[in-house]
Amino acid sequence: MKIESGKQHSRPEKTSKVPPLHGFRPNVKAIAGIAVAMAMAFPGASFAGPEDPRPNIRVRVDNYTQASSGTIARAEREAARILSEAGLQTVWVDCPVGHSLSAAQDPCQEPLEPADLVLRILPNATGNKFQDTVFGFAVQPVLASVYYDYPARLARSDNAKSELHVVLGCVIAHELGHLLLGSNSHSSSGIMQPRWERKQVREAMTGGLLFNPAQAKSIQVERQKRTRLLAVPGNEPR
Numbered sequence: 444m445k446i447e448s449g450k451q452h453s454r455p456e457k458t459s460k461v462p463p464l465h466g467f468r469p470n471v472k473a474i475a476g477i478a479v480a481m482a483m484a485f486p487g488a489s490f491a492g493p494e495d496p497r498p499n500i501r502v503r504v505d506n507y508t509q510a511s512s513g514t515i516a517r518a519e520r521e522a523a524r525i526l527s528e529a530g531l532q533t534v535w536v537d538c539p540v541g542h543s544l545s546a547a548q549d550p551c552q553e554p555l556e557p558a559d560l561v562l563r564i565l566p567n568a569t570g571n572k573f574q575d576t577v578f579g580f581a582v583q584p585v586l587a588s589v590y591y592d593y594p595a596r597l598a599r600s601d602n603a604k605s606e607l608h609v610v611l612g613c614v615i616a617h618e619l620g621h622l623l624l625g626s627n628s629h630s631s632s633g634i635m636q637p638r639w640e641r642k643q644v645r646e647a648m649t650g651g652l653l654f655n656p657a658q659a660k661s662i663q664v665e666r667q668k669r670t671r672l673l674a675v676p677g678n679e680p681r
């Protein structure tokens with residue numbers, strides 16, 4: 444998404460009454476109005492304020508589990524906070540499986556753009572041939588999948604339901620981190636550790652399981668690359 448004044452990401456006018464997700468104008472009133480309309484149409488989505496000059500990465504979320512929309516929304520907020528600490532602002536669009544909006548109204552069915560990531564929340568690792576089998580897996584450059592049963596098992600083993608959305612949010616941030624940091628992006632500390640024990644879960648619960656400074660810098664470079672691509676003529680969605 445490009446919201447810088449004078450360089451907004453334009454697209455052909457649509458007849459749909461639902462504002463297109465990327466139809467931002469540099470006018471503050473228009474931005475605020477669209478944000479309100481989108482919040483009403485897609486209550487799971489969050490929107491950066493018009494005063495935030497940094498371009499966003501958009502995350503489309505497909506939930507294939509029985510997890511409630513409330514749990515997913517809280518996990519998204521936690522992941523957004525962690526990514527924000529690394530200097531990356533995110534916009535989340537929930538795409539419930541089997542939703543009924545027509546294609547013309549549905550941002551989930553729009554062509555992917557360079558600043559888009561796709562997140563799948565899967566029940567478990569059944570049939571997975573990829574790495575990161577505990578948390579999920581990431582396929583460059585846009586697809587991340589997380590397993591719901593991992594944070595659910597952790598929460599059950601601790602008899603602490605309140606941990607679930609926090610750990611799920613951390614797992615989401617970890618897998619999105621793989622998309623933004625490239626291959627071999629595990630580290631010996633912080634949220635990109637390959638294995639989490641009690642220590643890491645305690646850090647997660649206190650909000651301290653984060654990207655390290657070097658990772659944050661790399662994430663910002665990647666964000667600049669993707670949002671710059673978005674501004675290149677010819678990359679506009681058709």
Ligand SMILES: [Zn+2]
Binds near residue numbers: 635
């Ligand atoms: Zn990993």
